[in-house]
Amino acid sequence: MGILSQKKGLVFGAFNEHSLAWHVAQHCLDEGADIVLTNTTAAIQLGTVARLAEEQHVPLVECDATDMDDIRSLLTRTQELLGGKIDFILHAVAQSANLRRHKTYEQANYTYFQRTLDISALSLHKILQAALEQDAISPHGSVVALSYIAAERYCHGYNDMSDAKALLESIARQFGAVYGQYNGVRVNIVSQSPTPTKAGTNWDELDLWYQYTNHMSPLGNATADDCANTCVALFSDLMKSVTMQTIYCDGGFGRTILTPEIMNDYRHT
Numbered sequence: 001m002g003i004l005s006q007k008k009g010l011v012f013g014a015f016n017e018h019s020l021a022w023h024v025a026q027h028c029l030d031e032g033a034d035i036v037l038t039n040t041t042a043a044i045q046l047g048t049v050a051r052l053a054e055e056q057h058v059p060l061v062e063c064d065a066t067d068m069d070d071i072r073s074l075l076t077r078t079q080e081l082l083g084g085k086i087d088f089i090l091h092a093v094a095q096s097a098n099l100r101r102h103k104t105y106e107q108a109n110y111t112y113f114q115r116t117l118d119i120s121a122l123s124l125h126k127i128l129q130a131a132l133e134q135d136a137i138s139p140h141g142s143v144v145a146l147s148y149i150a151a152e153r154y155c156h157g158y159n160d161m162s163d164a165k166a167l168l169e170s171i172a173r174q175f176g177a178v179y180g181q182y183n184g185v186r187v188n189i190v191s192q193s194p195t196p197t198k199a200g201t202n203w204d205e206l207d208l209w210y211q212y213t214n215h216m217s218p219l220g221n222a223t224a225d226d227c228a229n230t231c232v233a234l235f236s237d238l239m240k241s242v243t244m245q246t247i248y249c250d251g252g253f254g255r256t257i258l259t260p261e262i263m264n265d266y267r268h269t
């Protein structure tokens with residue numbers, strides 16, 4: 001008996017074993033939940049999620065999280081597969097072609113920019129809107145989307161993803177109010193430390209970034225398992241009154257200006 005036993009979940013964004021969504025999925029299974037995994041057709045072909053799903057006997061359903069028809073079919077199919085309404089949803093969906101193609105913020109390609117916002121932020125609105133239409137989420141259910149602190153602060157190199165994360169966090173607050181008043185469904189954000197995943201590797205000089213945030217966080221960088229535990233807590237009934245929040249799973253980074261490690265780094269340069 002885990003804290004998610006009897007609960008049914010839908011997990012967006014597992015690409016491979018490094019994905020934050022895959023860590024969340026595993027922790028949900030360990031806590032007794034039944035889940036459905038979803039990703040795009042391309043991601044399923046390119047990544048390893050199909051093998052992971054098969055190994056764990058978890059259904060995997062294709063869906064482009066920017067396409068309303070896909071989302072509607074996914075929600076219907078998920079309820080069929082799980083035998084009832086959905087208790088929790090993880091949104092771990094993001095992509096920026098500007099970042100991937102090393103376009104700087106001031107040189108943004110606007111077609112890419114709009115796609116970044118659509119994939120990484122509006123997709124949350126679309127999922128919630130389609131879920132509300134179908135009344136697909138159980139009363140007091142829980143929706144969590146993953147973000148990064150660059151939603152609210154300048155972060156060199158994070159590019160148009162900063163704007164997407166700001167929009168994502170705003171949608172979580174707005175829709176959290178609407179859905180909460182409808183049937184008590186909670187919508188929260190987990191703002192995670194930099195973590196080595198496929199999305200994480202779009203970044204130039206990744207090692208320096210991880211080292212900096214690790215040294216700037218009193219607890220060190222939060223791991224993918226830390227992120228998963230935070231999501232599981234939010235999915236559980238223990239967090240029944242928490243909604244419209246950004247929860248920082250970042251080892252204290254967001255509340256820190258200077259640490260002894262950073263002083264030391266400069267002393268040795």
Ligand SMILES: NC(=O)c1ccc[n+]([C@@H]2O[C@H](COP(=O)([O-])OP(=O)(O)OC[C@H]3O[C@@H](n4cnc5c(N)ncnc54)[C@H](O)[C@@H]3O)[C@@H](O)[C@H]2O)c1
Pocket residue numbers: 012013014015016018019020021039040043063064065066091092093094095119146147148191192193194195196197198199200
């Ligand atoms: N890795 C980090 O450092 C970090 C830190 C904070 C927040 N996050 C956030 O965590 C989430 C998961 O990212 P990750 O780091 O695990 O990387 P990841 O690359 O493993 O996951 C991103 C996922 O988004 C999916 N995706 C892209 N376009 C999609 C679409 N149109 N429809 C459905 N799915 C689509 C990809 O297929 C992939 O599975 C993202 O929102 C990311 O911004 C990551």
